[in-house]
Amino acid sequence: MKFTLNGNGVEYTGALNARLLDVLRDEYRLTGVKCACKEGECGACSVIMDGRLINSCMVAMGRAAGSDIVTIEGYSKTDRFAVLDNAYASVSAVQCGYCIPGMILASECILAKNPHPTEDEIREGISGNLCRCTGYNAIVHAIQIASKEGSGLW
Amino acid sequence: MLKVRKYLISVDRFCLYMNRFGMGYYMEKICDSVIKLDHLPKTSGSAVYVADFPTEGMLFGKLLHSKKPHARIIDVKIPPLPDGYLIVDKNDVPGVNRVHIVEDDTPVFAEETVEYIGDPILMAVGPDEKEVLRIINAIDVVYEDLPAIISLRDADTVFFNYEINKGDIEKAFAEADKVFEEQFETGLQEHCYLETQGVIAEAHDGRMTVHGSMQCPYYINRAVAKVLGCGPSDVQIIQDETGGAFGGKEDYPSIVACQAAVAARKAGKPVRLIFDRREDMEFTSKRHPSLCTYRAAVKDGRITAMDIDVIYDAGAYTTLTPVVLQRGIICADGVYSIANLHVRGRAVKTNTVPNGAFRGFGGPQTFFAIEMMMDHIANNLGEDSLEFKEKHLAQQGDATSTSGEYHFPVPIPAMIEEVDNACGFRRKRAEYAKPQTGRYRRGIGMSLFFHGAGFTGSGERDFIKAVAKLHKRSDGIVEILAASTDMGQGLKTTLTKIVANELRLPLDRVVFDNADTDRMPDSGPTVASRSVMIVGELLRRAAASLREQWKDGEDLTITENYRSPDYIIPFDIATFRGDAYPTYSWAVNAIEVEVDTLTGLTSILGSYGSFDVGTPIDINIITGQMEGGVLQGIGYASMEQIAADAKGRIRNNNFSDYIIPTAMDAPNIKTMIHVEKYPDGPYGAKGAGELPIVGIPASYTEAMEMALGTRINHIPFTAEDTMKALQEVTAK
Numbered sequence: 001m002k003f004t005l006n007g008n009g010v011e012y013t014g015a016l017n018a019r020l021l022d023v024l025r026d027e028y029r030l031t032g033v034k035c036a037c038k039e040g041e042c043g044a045c046s047v048i049m050d051g052r053l054i055n056s057c058m059v060a061m062g063r064a065a066g067s068d069i070v071t072i073e074g075y076s077k078t079d080r081f082a083v084l085d086n087a088y089a090s091v092s093a094v095q096c097g098y099c100i101p102g103m104i105l106a107s108e109c110i111l112a113k114n115p116h117p118t119e120d121e122i123r124e125g126i127s128g129n130l131c132r133c134t135g136y137n138a139i140v141h142a143i144q145i146a147s148k149e150g151s152g153l154w
Numbered sequence: 155m156l157k158v159r160k161y162l163i164s165v166d167r168f169c170l171y172m173n174r175f176g177m178g179y180y181m182e183k184i185c186d187s188v189i190k191l192d193h194l195p196k197t198s199g200s201a202v203y204v205a206d207f208p209t210e211g212m213l214f215g216k217l218l219h220s221k222k223p224h225a226r227i228i229d230v231k232i233p234p235l236p237d238g239y240l241i242v243d244k245n246d247v248p249g250v251n252r253v254h255i256v257e258d259d260t261p262v263f264a265e266e267t268v269e270y271i272g273d274p275i276l277m278a279v280g281p282d283e284k285e286v287l288r289i290i291n292a293i294d295v296v297y298e299d300l301p302a303i304i305s306l307r308d309a310d311t312v313f314f315n316y317e318i319n320k321g322d323i324e325k326a327f328a329e330a331d332k333v334f335e336e337q338f339e340t341g342l343q344e345h346c347y348l349e350t351q352g353v354i355a356e357a358h359d360g361r362m363t364v365h366g367s368m369q370c371p372y373y374i375n376r377a378v379a380k381v382l383g384c385g386p387s388d389v390q391i392i393q394d395e396t397g398g399a400f401g402g403k404e405d406y407p408s409i410v411a412c413q414a415a416v417a418a419r420k421a422g423k424p425v426r427l428i429f430d431r432r433e434d435m436e437f438t439s440k441r442h443p444s445l446c447t448y449r450a451a452v453k454d455g456r457i458t459a460m461d462i463d464v465i466y467d468a469g470a471y472t473t474l475t476p477v478v479l480q481r482g483i484i485c486a487d488g489v490y491s492i493a494n495l496h497v498r499g500r501a502v503k504t505n506t507v508p509n510g511a512f513r514g515f516g517g518p519q520t521f522f523a524i525e526m527m528m529d530h531i532a533n534n535l536g537e538d539s540l541e542f543k544e545k546h547l548a549q550q551g552d553a554t555s556t557s558g559e560y561h562f563p564v565p566i567p568a569m570i571e572e573v574d575n576a577c578g579f580r581r582k583r584a585e586y587a588k589p590q591t592g593r594y595r596r597g598i599g600m601s602l603f604f605h606g607a608g609f610t611g612s613g614e615r616d617f618i619k620a621v622a623k624l625h626k627r628s629d630g631i632v633e634i635l636a637a638s639t640d641m642g643q644g645l646k647t648t649l650t651k652i653v654a655n656e657l658r659l660p661l662d663r664v665v666f667d668n669a670d671t672d673r674m675p676d677s678g679p680t681v682a683s684r685s686v687m688i689v690g691e692l693l694r695r696a697a698a699s700l701r702e703q704w705k706d707g708e709d710l711t712i713t714e715n716y717r718s719p720d721y722i723i724p725f726d727i728a729t730f731r732g733d734a735y736p737t738y739s740w741a742v743n744a745i746e747v748e749v750d751t752l753t754g755l756t757s758i759l760g761s762y763g764s765f766d767v768g769t770p771i772d773i774n775i776i777t778g779q780m781e782g783g784v785l786q787g788i789g790y791a792s793m794e795q796i797a798a799d800a801k802g803r804i805r806n807n808n809f810s811d812y813i814i815p816t817a818m819d820a821p822n823i824k825t826m827i828h829v830e831k832y833p834d835g836p837y838g839a840k841g842a843g844e845l846p847i848v849g850i851p852a853s854y855t856e857a858m859e860m861a862l863g864t865r866i867n868h869i870p871f872t873a874e875d876t877m878k879a880l881q882e883v884t885a886k
Contacts, residue, residue, distance in 0.1 A: 026209075029208075030199075031199070031202070031203075031205075031206035032198070032199015032200065033199070034203075034348070034349075034397075035205065036348045036349065036350070036397075036431065037431040037808065037809050038430065038431065039431070039808060039809070039810065041808065041809035041810050042348065042809055044348055071199070072197075072198065072199035073198075073199055076197070076198040076199060081197075081198075084197075085193075085194070085197050085198075088193070088197055089189045089190070089193050089194075089197075090189075091774060092187055092189075092190050092193075092644070092772070092774035092775055092777075092778055093778075094190060094192070094193050094196045094197060095398070095642035095643065095644070095778060095782065096347070096348065096349065096396065096397045096398035096399075096641060096642025097192065097195075097196030097197075097201055097395065097397065097642065098203070098347075098348035098349045098397030098398060099348050100196050100197055101197075101199040104197055119822075122817075123817040123818050123820075124817075124818060126817045127816045127817050127818045128816075129817075130346075130348065130809065130814060130816065131348070131817075132345075132346050132347060132348055132398055132400070132782075132786070132814065133398055133642045133778070133782045134778055134781060134782050135778075135781030135782040135783075135784060135785035135820055135823050136781075136785070136816075136817040136820045137781045137820070137822065137823055138774070138777075138778055138781065139817070140817065
C-alpha cells in the first residue's frame with residue numbers, strides 16, 4: 001500500500017487494521033504526533049490527511065492508501081509554520097506542549113479554509129483539540145496574529 | 155525575532171497595575187516576555203517526552219489493578235508465560251514494599267488485601283505490548299470481599315485530625331444575635347494533564363536510573379532507594395519533557411517509578427511503564443472531595459466567630475493528604491479577619507483512589523465554602539454580598555487563622571475596584587438582582603481569595619532545606635543546577651531570566667537542563683507555587699555572588715541555601731499557631747453567566763480577574779498561568795464530575811464522559827495583574843501557579859445563584875443541577 005508522507009512517497013507493508021497513529025509513531029518515528037487518549041477525543045494525534053484535520057488514532061492504515069498525510073515534522077519545514085510558530089511564540093501560547101503539534105496543524109486547517117477567521121471560527125476550529133494548560137486564550141490570539149502576519153500565505 | 159517583539163505586550167489580553175507607585179501599565183524589564191526557551195522543540199514536535207524514546211531492547215510493563223474496592227487476595231492464577239515474559243509482584247521488592255510519600259502506607263504492589271478499585275497487584279512485563287496486555291487479561295484473581303466504604307459520610311477511619319483555635323468562640327456564640335449554619339460539598343476533580351503518567355527504568359552498573367514525566371525528582375529518588383534497599387546515591391532520576399502535571403505528578407510518579415524499578419531490576423532490561431488514558435483517569439490521584447460544615451455567630455451585623463468542621467476524603471492510602479488537609483483548614487476563614495475561630499479538620503479513609511495534590515492543594519474546597527457562607531449570610535441579613543465581605547476583610551498586621559500575621563499589605567480593596575472597572579460588577583449585580591422573567595437570565599458573582607505562597611508551616615525551613623547552585627564554566631556559560639522542573643508552567647524560562655538578569659548576561663549564556671539527581675542538588679519539589687519565589691531567589695542570590703566573584707576563563711560554582719525570613723513567627727504544627735506562609739498571593743475574580751431556562755445550558759459571558767503574584771517574571775507566562783487556572787476552576791465548578799457506581803468504580807474514565815472545557819466552552823478570560831511586591835522573592839515575585847484556581851468556583855456559583863434565584867451548596871453545579879433548580883423554581 002502506498003501513500004504520501006510529508007511530501008515523500010512511502011510504501012507500507014504492515015497490517016491494514018493498524019492505527020495510523022501507531023504506525024506514524026512506531027514505524028516512521030514521527031513522535032511529534034502525540035497520543036493522549038487513543039479514542040478520538042483530544043486531538044493530540046491530529047495530522048492533516050488530504051487537506052483535512054483528522055485524529056490519527058481513529059484511522060486504520062487501510063484508509064490511508066493513496067492519501068497525502070502531513071505531520072508536524074513535515075509541516076514544520078513550511079513558511080506557514082514559521083508564521084504560526086512566531087505567532088505562538090509572541091504570546092507564549094505553548095505551555096506543556098503536548099497538545100501543540102495537533103494545535104498547530106488545526107491552526108493551519110483553520111487558516112487554509114479561511115485566511116481571516118473570526119474569533120468564533122477559530123474557537124470552533126480548535127474545539128477538537130483539548131488543552132489543559134492555557135485556557136485557550138493565548139492560542140486563539142496566536143492564530144489571530146498569524147492570520148494578520150501571514151497575509152497572502154493562506 | 156524583530157517581528158515578534160511588537161506583540162510581546164498585548165494589552166487587550168491583560169493590563170498591569172503597580173499600585174504602590176500609582177503607575178498603571180508600567181513594567182520592569184524582568185517582566186518583559188521572551189520567547190520561551192522550550193518553545194521551538196514543542197511547536198516543531200521534536201521535544202522528547204517519555205513515550206517518544208525508541209523502544210528497541212525495552213520491555214513493556216502493564217499493571218494488574220484490583221477490581222474490588224476492598225478484598226482479601228486468596229489466590230492469583232497466572233497462565234503459562236511465553237519466553238521472555240515475567241510477572242513482578244510484592245515478592246520481587248528487594249527493599250521495603252512501601253512507597254515513601256509522607257507516611258509509608260502505600261504498597262508498591264498489594265500484599266494481603268486490596269483497598270480500592272485500581273490498587274496495583276502485580277505487573278506483567280515483556281517485549282510485546284499486546285502480548286503483555288493479553289497476559290494481564292488472562293490472570294484470574296480470587297478475592298474474598300471485605301466491607302467497603304465508598305462515601306466519606308460513611309467513613310469510620312480517621313487518618314488525620316487537626317484543630318485550629320483562636321479567641322473564644324463559646325463566648326462569641328453565647329453573645330451572638332444570630333447564628334447561621336450550613337454545609338458545603340465539593341467533588342473529585344481529575345487533572346487531565348494531556349500526557350499520562352509514564353516512566354522508563356533501567357538497571358546498570360549496580361545502579362538504577364528512572365526517567366519520565368514528573369514534578370519532584372528527589373521525591374522519586376528517595377522512594378526508589380527505599381524500595382530497592384539501596385542508598386539514594388545509587389538511584390538516578392531524570393526528568394523528561396513533562397506534558398502537564400497540575401499536582402498530579404507530585405506523588406504518583408514515585409509509585410510508578412518504584413514499580414518500574416522493581417521490574418527493571420528483576421528483568422535485567424529497561425522497563426517502560428506508561429499509563430493509557432483510561433487507566434490514568436480511573437486509578438491515579440485526584441482532588442479531595444470535601445464536606446464542610448460552617449457555623450457563624452453574628453452580632454451587630456458582623457461575624458464575631460466561626461466554628462468550622464472540615465472533612466476531606468483521603469481515599470485508601472494517606473499519600474499527600476495530611477499536607478492537603480493542613481492547607482485546607484488554614485484557608486477555612488478565607489480572606490477575612492474572624493476574631494474567634496475554631497476549625498476542626500479530619501481526613502477520612504474510604505475504599506477509593508487515594509487523592510493527592512491538585513493545583514490549590516486543599517484551598518479550593520474551603521474557599522468555596524467560606525465564600526458561599528459569606529454570600530449566604532449577607533443575603534439572610536439583607537445586605538449586599540460584596541459590601542458584607544469588604545466589611546470583614548483582613549488587613550496588613552491582622553492575625554491569620556493560625557494567629558500568625560499578614561506581614562504585607564492586603565491589596566484586595568484596590569483589586570475589587572479593578573475588577574469592577576473592567577466589568578461593571580456593582581452595576582450588573584444590582585441590575586440582575588431585579589426579578590428576571592425571560593428565557594435567558596443573567597447573574598454575576600465575585601470571589602475574594604488568596605494562596606499562601608510556598609510550603610505550609612515550617613516545611614521550607616525544617617524539611618525541604620532547598621539548595622541551588624550556579625556553575626560558571628571556563629567558557630563563560632553559566633549553568634543552573636537545581637532539580638526544579640518545567641511541566642509547562644514556564645520555569646525553565648523564568649529561572650533562566652532571573653539568573654541572566656542578575657548577571658547582566660544574554661539569555662543564551664545561561665543554560666538550564668532538565669533535572670537530573672546525579673547533577674542537580676535538591677532544590678525541593680516543584681510544588682506549592684514555591685519555585686520562582688524560593689528557588690528563584692536562591693538563584694538570584696547565587697548570581698549576585700557570582701557576578702562579584704566573576705573572573706573570565708575561570709571555573710566557579712556558587713551554592714545558596716534556603717534562609718527563613720527573619721520576620722516569620724515560627725509555625726507549630728502541634729498547636730497550628732504561627733505563620734503558615736511567609737506571604738500571600740491575592741486575587742479577586744468575577745464571573746458573569748447567562749442561563750437558558752429552556753435548555754438548562756449556561757454560557758459564561760465573561761471571567762474578569764485581578765491577580766497579585768508580586769512582580770510577574772514574564773508577563774505572558776503569568777497571564778497564561780492565570781488564564782489556564784481560571785478555566786480549570788470553571789471546569790471544576792461547572793462540568794467536571796466523576797461518576798462512580800455503588801462499589802466506587804469510576805465509570806467515566808475517558809474524555810468522552812469526563813468533560814473538560816474546550817475552546818468553545820471557554821469564555822474570553824480577562825486577566826489583570828496587580829503587583830504587590832514581596833521583598834524576599836526575586837525582584838518582588840511570589841507564588842503564582844496555583845492562585846487562579848482557588849476561588850473561581852464561588853464566583854461561578856454566586857453568579858448561578860443570582861440567575862436561578864436559588865441557593866447553591868455544592869460543586870460541580872452542572873447543567874443537570876441547573877435543570878433541577880429551574881424545575882424547583884417553577885414548581886414554587
